[in-house]
Amino acid sequence: GENVEQHPSTLSVQEGDSAVIKCTYSDSASNYFPWYKQELGKGPQLIIDIRSNVGEKKDQRIAVTLNKTAKHFSLHITETQPEDSAVYFCARERGANNLFFGTGTRLTVIP
Amino acid sequence: GAVVSQHPSWVICKSGTSVKIECRSLDFQATTMFWYRQFPKQSLMLMATSNEGSKATYEQGVEKDKFLINHASLTLSTLTVTSAHPEDSSFYICSARDRDRITYEQYFGPGTRLTVT
Numbered sequence: 092g093e094n095v096e097q098h099p100s101t102l103s104v105q106e107g108d109s110a111v112i113k114c115t116y117s118d119s120a121s122n123y124f125p126w127y128k129q130e131l132g133k134g135p136q137l138i139i140d141i142r143s144n145v146g147e148k149k150d151q152r153i154a155v156t157l158n159k160t161a162k163h164f165s166l167h168i169t170e171t172q173p174e175d176s177a178v179y180f181c182a183r184e185r186g187a188n189n190l191f192f193g194t195g196t197r198l199t200v201i202p
Numbered sequence: 203g204a205v206v207s208q209h210p211s212w213v214i215c216k217s218g219t220s221v222k223i224e225c226r227s228l229d230f231q232a233t234t235m236f237w238y239r240q241f242p243k244q245s246l247m248l249m250a251t252s253n254e255g256s257k258a259t260y261e262q263g264v265e266k267d268k269f270l271i272n273h274a275s276l277t278l279s280t281l282t283v284t285s286a287h288p289e290d291s292s293f294y295i296c297s298a299r300d301r302d303r304i305t306y307e308q309y310f311g312p313g314t315r316l317t318v319t
Contacts, residue, residue: 123306125307134206134208134295134313135295135310137310140307184306190248192246192247193245194244195244195245
């Protein structure tokens, strides 16, 4: 019940195209789902998060959708740019304010 | 706002020595900080939860006598890797929660790369 499965592990898109990363989980008690972007040699940076009382949240080119019934949530990046290239991690709140992280997706945006 | 710093950013030490890593919340107070370890091309694995003024809570499989955590103030937590071995070489990342905000959000530091030779 702890794991968060994340797919795909690598993703290459042409600049301007959209990128979608999906995560699934099994613990129905989770209520908070953040997404982090990690650049090489740096710590993760929160890019967007969603709580279980909403199904979708948008912030400019980034959106997250949550299907609590099916226990999956997705990150959508539109109009991708080369600077979006990084490793993206999904996570779910575990209780006691801890987070379980997904396995990561290496996104490459090809100019 | 919500900046977390780590020091040092990288360190090389010899096998058998100890290394201390500092995690500071620069513009907020953190009653809770978290220590993660990340091996190359892998995800973040929670090592322990550090609570100000009390003992840290370690995850299963993490040796508390090897990874000493001290959270002596609301802005500082330290991780000491004792008797380091090459297998302890990793990227260590801390995060902190703002005690004055009702949120699950964790703010991450930039990480410390430890290499044990």
